[in-house]
Amino acid sequence: MKDNIEKLSVAALVSQIKHGDAEAMEEIVKRFSNKVYNLAFHLTRDASAAEEIMQEVFLTVISKIHTLTNEAYFATWLYRVTTNAAYGFLRKEKKFSDQTSVEDMNNESTVTYDWSTLPDDVLLSEESRTVLRDSIDTLPETMRTVVIMKDVEGLKNEDIAQALGLTVPAVKSRLHRGRTILREILSDYFRKYSDPSGEFI
């Protein structure tokens, strides 16, 4: 029985939960708890908030599962409820940020510095990861969520659009603007490794 349930599609599991199958519910929790937790953690940067959000999200979606008419949309619904709960937490904590102005980040010199040739130990250093992580945190909220969902968590554009109630072109546009800002911040950061005589063009 256990083997069978592990092979079931998400839609089939959702349908079984609607009929009161607790084992299907357990399998759904097993499959999605890390995804919900990670997304909540990346959005809030708070481990205990992420745990609370995870609990709240599953209580919400399982108790309202009868309202989901198309079972195939379970995952995107789950992500939507997760992002809403994370926004709710950030609002309460007044951490809802819109600090970085896109206009402020339009620095011409960063376009012409090629830091892609730097060695991996520099690119992947703990310090550069911290810079990138902090930079993602300072992105305007609309871009931050999309960058986290797409580039950190690896979700598809279509799923992100569905979860956030956006069109796919809107997701792509926010993603592109967010990535462009991050690229510029990284360009500024990696500049300290450049050789003024050779690295700039």
Place this chain on the structure above:
Amino acid sequence: MNCKICSKLLQEYLEDNISEDLMNELNNHLKECERCAIFFRTYSLTVTLSRQVETPCCVSPEKIQRLTLLLYERLFSK
């Protein structure tokens, strides 16, 4: 192809979403325009590095068990 179109195609390129013809045009432009080539390389690398941003460790089996139990008690035991 000009720089503006090149920058718009970048995202589609990363998604593996462009035709072979367009890809050839894009590659030709990148060979001729160093500014776009640098933007292209550093933008792609930004995406790659974002994927390496540490993900928090997994939710422990005990926590999953506790959550499952809570859901069971609140929603399934009636």
